[in-house]
Amino acid sequence: MTTNIKELEVSKLYGWEHPDTIRAYRQKHKSMAKKDKTTTLAEAVARGVKTGDYVVFGGMGSVRNPLSAVHEIIRQKIDNLTIGTKGSQHDWQLLAAAGNVSKAEVSYGFADEVRGLARPARSAVESGRIKVLSETTNAAFQWRFTAAMKGLSFYPTRSALGTDTLQYSGSKTITDPFTNEPVELLPACYPDVAIIHVHRADRYGNCQIDGNIAEDIEIAHAAKFVLVTAEEIVPDEIIQNDPALTKIPFFVVDAVVEAPYGSHPNQVPTLYSFDEDHWQVWLDASVTDEGVEDYLDTYVRGTKDHFEYLEKIGGVRVLNQLEKIEKKLAPYPKVAKRRG
């Protein structure tokens, strides 16, 4: 039998490329040479993130996110970005609040789980400042990167069939030639840039991530430019001694930056907990446009780099406490929530 492809009413295809186009791109731009890719955050962001790029962030929700790089994008005023909000929260929402985002493909955004809805990103959509390009699900977004990682143009799933979420995605529904039942095909997604925060990396870009890896392996293999920020850049031997721990290999990585506490105010599992005090500062600020601007001027635009930011939020005193909380040597503080 022939497989019928049913064109959906609304088909929104973003970030997709022919697999051979990407093979050619990789042959030209990626290298198996073990080169020292360490650089400064400012240089890596300037080189990797361009106005109008499609960007995704590693980690999930507000855990193990490259916030130091988000801050640097804001400092460098790189705008008109399209963000793939694949279960994303504070990273993309802060960037949206700062006005650097003009478009988004959304699976989850506009909220911080139990902390409440994220007003700045919401109002940016409601006022038309940010255009939502498409809807999808967390699983579906991640399987779009899986398709990209596997060198396929699509990945099949049975999720979200019959929904508007599917109608407003770039997926297509076809008849599964084995079951003769409908199946959803998710288009591969090749972002221009993936920025991923990891526990440790060597100078070539081999990365170790402790705990849950969300979809970081997939986005690292899908993106055209991969910027890694690491809590620590470790000697080569640390990676060589136990290659089983390498989650992202060097040859997909384009730049490596050491960014201790690079996820603050978010968590990095086993290393440091959420900064609830700072979260409350942000949540309180986020209630008004003026508050957002004050916050950004104080903590992001008003600091020249990540290290000055770390001093601004309280320095060693605060960071040391966050480490104690994560290691269970200090009690969990009150959870910050949106007020007003």
Add this chain to the structure above:
Amino acid sequence: MATETEKMIIAASRELPKETAVFVGTGMPLLASVLALNTHSPNILLVYEGGGIGGNPTGRLPIQVSESLTYENGVAVGSMDYVMSLAQAGWIQYGFLGGAQIDAYGNLNTTVIGDWENPKVRLPGSGGGADIASLCERTIILMRQDRKKFVPKLDFLTSPGYLTGPGEREKVGLPANTGPYRVITQIGIYGFDEQTKQMTLLQLFEGYTLDDVQQQSGFPIAISADWSYVKAPTELELEALHALDPDGVVLA
């Protein structure tokens, strides 16, 4: 005296069997699941979107589906691909959902209020919601009930319930024998009629009437012939619940 939120969470926890796997989100679903774990369901496996499986967290409950507490003292930790694949392959029986709007067939909207192109209110989006609604065997929906939330037609169908009626889930290709199982609101506990796949009142919370069921819904709700009142929370349940959220992150 238990609050309405507490009654809803306790009712949700009672719906979980002794032994099962549950796809949980933070907030009320997590409280319901851990309450079940700590009371009548010692063999519940909690599965989180971030990749955490079977965690028994200490200190506080997770506030993020990807934080390390989701797998502390747990079974395994993997990727989103792994846990979503578990759901798609049929390993996860129960899942929790919420929403801004629901219709008679248990379809949910968590995407927009108003027009998608120019939304009046932008909501979080599907997240893992449509995945859980599509792939888990039984979903339990926790949300407050009023005429703005219980609507005849959703502004946006984010996550599939029974779509437009019997046989529709199968027809569009969703896994067999899946769908909404219970809807729990401050007014009552609803199931879905075998024949019509429409929402039907099974139990009413004390203090509410059958009139309230209809008054606070924009679509007609059938009343089960053998409807009853929800059993009041026990002291044990309330104590166990309060112990899970001493700071009132969710309960306050």
